[in-house]
Each structure stands twice: as C-alpha cells, then as structure tokens.
Amino acid sequence: MAGSWVDIPADSDFSLANIPFGIVSTPNDPSSHAAVAIGTSILDLKVLFTSSASPFLTTQIIPSLAGHEHVFAQPTLNAFAELGRAVHREVRAGIQALIAADTSHPDVLRDNAPLREAALLPQRAVTLHLPMSIGDYTDFYAGYHHAYAVGVMFRGPANALQPNYTHLPVGYHGRASSIVVSGTPVRRPVGQILLDEKPVTAPSRRLDFELELGCFISRANAQGTSVAVDEADKEFIFGYVLLNDWSARDIQAWEYVPLGPFNSKNFASTISPWVVLADALEPFRAAAIPNSTPLQGYLQEPKDKKSVFDIKLEVDLTTPESDTTTVCRTSSRNLLWSFPQMIAHHTLGGCPLRAGDLLGSGTISGPDASERGSLLELSEGGKKDVLLYGMDARTFLKDGDTVTLRGYCADGNGARVGFGECRGRIYGPSSN
Structure with missing residues (x-):
C-alpha cells in the first residue's frame, strides 16, 4: 500500500490501511470529540471539519458527509455510526487520500501549516475516552x-x-x-x-x-x-x-x-x-x-x-x-x-x-x-x-x-x- 506523508512506524497498528476512529480531548479542546489514529499521531476531525477546508472536503472529497460535519464534534461516535457503512467507507477513503504520500490535495492539509499543526497531534498529548455511548x-x-x-x-x-x-x-x-x-x-x-x-x-x-x-x-x-x-x-x-x-x-x-x-x-x-x-x-x-x-x-x-x-x-x-x-x-x-x-x-x-x-x-x-x-x-x-x-x-x-x-x-x-x-x-x- 502507498505510504503517507505522516510518519507511520513500520510496526504501527495505525497504518494508512487502518484509519480507526475514536474520541479524544486535547490540550486546546477539553471537550470530547472525534479523531482518527495515524501512526503515533491523531488527526482531530472536529478541527478538520470546522476549518476553512471543510467546504472543499465535503464537496470534492467526501460529499456524502455534507450537512453532517457536526458528527465529529459530538462526544461519542454514535451519530457518525448511524450515517451508515457507505458514509464510513467514503470518510475513511477521503482521509486516506488526504494523508497519502502522493495526495492529490496537498494544499488542504499537508502544505497548510496552520491547519496541520492544529489538527495533527501526538497521541501522547491527547486523552482517550469511550468511543461510543453504549446502551446495551x-x-x-x-x-x-x-x-x-x-x-x-x-x-x-x-x-x-x-x-x-x-x-x-x-x-x-x-x-x-x-x-x-x-x-x-x-x-x-x-x-x-x-x-x-x-x-x-x-x-x-x-x-x-x-x-x-x-x-x-x-x-x-x-x-x-x-x-x-x-x-x-x-x-x-x-x-x-x-x-x-x-x-x-x-x-x-x-x-x-x-x-x-x-x-x-x-x-x-x-x-x-x-x-x-x-x-x-x-x-x-x-x-x-x-x-x-x-x-x-x-x-x-x-x-x-x-x-x-x-x-x-x-x-x-x-x-x-x-x-x-x-x-x-x-x-x-x-x-x-x-x-x-x-x-x-x-x-x-x-x-x-x-x-x-x-x-x-x-x-x-x-x-x-x-x-x-x-x-x-x-x-x-x-x-x-x-x-x-x-x-x-x-x-x-x-x-x-x-x-x-x-x-x-x-x-x-x-x-x-x-x-x-x-x-x-x-x-x-x-x-x-
């Protein structure tokens, strides 16, 4: 599989082929919200989808998410889960496209220093929470x-x-x-x-x-x-x-x-x-x-x-x-x-x-x-x-x-x- 411009150790559980979702709080945002794990980092999805890049993402890369960007500001992944597997698949593929070494959209995140520094954080800097509200x-x-x-x-x-x-x-x-x-x-x-x-x-x-x-x-x-x-x-x-x-x-x-x-x-x-x-x-x-x-x-x-x-x-x-x-x-x-x-x-x-x-x-x-x-x-x-x-x-x-x-x-x-x-x-x- 193609590599990533994000540093991913060879033995990392969180390769470009994975993109698992979780709930974090960060030094700049103590409220619980969604992120994905990439190598030794996390990509803060709340930051990403409340940034100026969000309209481009939801029209050009992940159109099925349009109107649902708020799910990544929620304290659990329940609302994202309910969007269905087709949306999960497109979001995962869109994130992979953004962080791939040969990304077609380098200006969205890789070369956008302010957004990259705000959204891409070391895992050691964040607190992890239960990913879902578990009813049963x-x-x-x-x-x-x-x-x-x-x-x-x-x-x-x-x-x-x-x-x-x-x-x-x-x-x-x-x-x-x-x-x-x-x-x-x-x-x-x-x-x-x-x-x-x-x-x-x-x-x-x-x-x-x-x-x-x-x-x-x-x-x-x-x-x-x-x-x-x-x-x-x-x-x-x-x-x-x-x-x-x-x-x-x-x-x-x-x-x-x-x-x-x-x-x-x-x-x-x-x-x-x-x-x-x-x-x-x-x-x-x-x-x-x-x-x-x-x-x-x-x-x-x-x-x-x-x-x-x-x-x-x-x-x-x-x-x-x-x-x-x-x-x-x-x-x-x-x-x-x-x-x-x-x-x-x-x-x-x-x-x-x-x-x-x-x-x-x-x-x-x-x-x-x-x-x-x-x-x-x-x-x-x-x-x-x-x-x-x-x-x-x-x-x-x-x-x-x-x-x-x-x-x-x-x-x-x-x-x-x-x-x-x-x-x-x-x-x-x-x-x-």
Whole structure:
C-alpha cells in the first residue's frame, strides 16, 4: 500500500490501511470529540471539519458527509455510526487520500501549516475516552476451544459442550454501565463466594481476564423485527474493538445457577479506544471453525463465506515488579459463530438493537496450550501455576497486575491493521 506523508512506524497498528476512529480531548479542546489514529499521531476531525477546508472536503472529497460535519464534534461516535457503512467507507477513503504520500490535495492539509499543526497531534498529548455511548451490552460464547476446555473442566470430555452450543450462538445480557476504556483502573470485586462449603462475602480470590473481540452496532432495527444474517454483515456493523471481560470465577461459580453470570461480570469490562471499521478488516477475512450441525435457516451463511477475521491476538501480564510475560497468542479465527450470526440470533424474536450497542465474542482461545485466552484455562481451573518472568507465577490475578490485550492483522505489504492496547491494572477492593 502507498505510504503517507505522516510518519507511520513500520510496526504501527495505525497504518494508512487502518484509519480507526475514536474520541479524544486535547490540550486546546477539553471537550470530547472525534479523531482518527495515524501512526503515533491523531488527526482531530472536529478541527478538520470546522476549518476553512471543510467546504472543499465535503464537496470534492467526501460529499456524502455534507450537512453532517457536526458528527465529529459530538462526544461519542454514535451519530457518525448511524450515517451508515457507505458514509464510513467514503470518510475513511477521503482521509486516506488526504494523508497519502502522493495526495492529490496537498494544499488542504499537508502544505497548510496552520491547519496541520492544529489538527495533527501526538497521541501522547491527547486523552482517550469511550468511543461510543453504549446502551446495551451482550456477551456471547462463540470461542469454540474456550467453551470446550471449560466444559471439560466441569463436565468431562463427553459432555463438554451443552446440547445447544452448535445450534445457536449462546449469550447473556451484560452490564453496559461498567464498560471502561483502556487504562481505567479495575477494582477487585467483592461478592459471595463459597469457602469450605459455606457462602461468605469477600473479595474475589479467582480474578481472571478474558480475551475477546467486541463489535459495535451502527444502526437500529425496529422492535418486533429481525435482521437477516446477510443484512447484519452489510448494514449493522460499525466496527470492532478488543474487549477484556474481567471475570471473578469464584463469585461466578456460586451465583451462576440457574440464570448465569451476574456480579461476577458486572464490575468492569475494558475495551480498546479505537474502533477499527468493518471495511478495514475486509482483506483479512477467514473461515470460522467448521460446524457440522445443520443450522436453522436464519443462521445460514454461504458455505464458502469467510465470515470471521484472522486477527492475531495476544495477552501480556505485567506484575507489580514490572516483569511482563506474554501468556497467550491466538487468532480470532477460532470462533464458531460470526458476528452477523450473533446479530441475526439476537434479533430473531424482535429484540431492538441500537447504534452503540456492544456485542462480545466470548473468550477466544486456540487448540494449543499457548493459545488459551483466560487464566481459568491456562491454570486448568487453578490447579496449575502459570509461570511468569521474574521467577513469579499465577493461577489468578493479584492486585497490582496489569493485563494488556493486543491484536492486529498484516498482509506483509505494509497494510497493518491493529487495535492498539486494551489495558487494565488490578487494584484492591474499594474501601466504601
């Protein structure tokens, strides 16, 4: 892919092929507003589209945005998401054209020193915020190898997967109010746990991370209507983030019967700040894990369709002593269900989705021991130490530990599309 006049390191997640969108505040503008990430910089879209260059941009380069420039001054990306994928595609292409090394419009930004200096800022100079106003959050269980491994722990290999698992995308409704952006401290939750066969109220002793992919919804469907799987793919997906769905395994084990997770999941979920648009991931499509179960019609995708993505994922665990160990490397292609299938199933009974709703994939693990996307699997339910650098070990997380998720795709020709960091540090329980 052609280069850019903006400095983009070769290993940057934010190459010209990416152009992810986020919400920032800057030294000159403390209000939250939209930007895109480019290399180690951000391009402030509020500054760009309130400048004298805006009329030229919306008539000559991005005409579909005319009359909607205000979306980039909003404190979330919801209004931009609702404009639809065709507009997202044109905005992304227009920004790529502006910052390409061979740009046809150098006078708009590259050679316009006042605007360039006002709109192009170092990432280290800005504060990142949640990119969307999240009305609802649903977490699925689409990671086949995770579901199987956890099932083996509790039910044995013969009954590892519940009878419904290969028939429908299993999910539960999570808590949107506790979703936080990367870098936000995570407090160890207090809850009911079973100790010596007696329930007690105490801080969780089995705090875990979960490596997931998150999908943001771009538009609403009317209550009482369903979304076809093909329509979901083309019209309902805004973009993707990394998601760490922190889990208190001991609280979960005591509370989940019969209605599933509750306090074990609702204390915090961390997402990466930059939304990678659906179009940016198109070149990296891959086939999902084969499912031999005959599917109901509403879940059927073409047999040759590549419905998931080959995103290289990894998890780093950093101890309070600042020793970092990569404890997991896997790929998002280890999903049994695609996000369009999740959307089709979510809306089957007429559930209304809204722009900004977040869907989680569930923990993504691979078939090998080094590909396990949670400490529950890595430690085999707490029975085995996970060895770390610095002569340390874990079965579950300790206070002071930092977990960092990373993910990227690359084609070998400079088209690296990544998510940046999804990071959270564990602190002791609140004293309140």
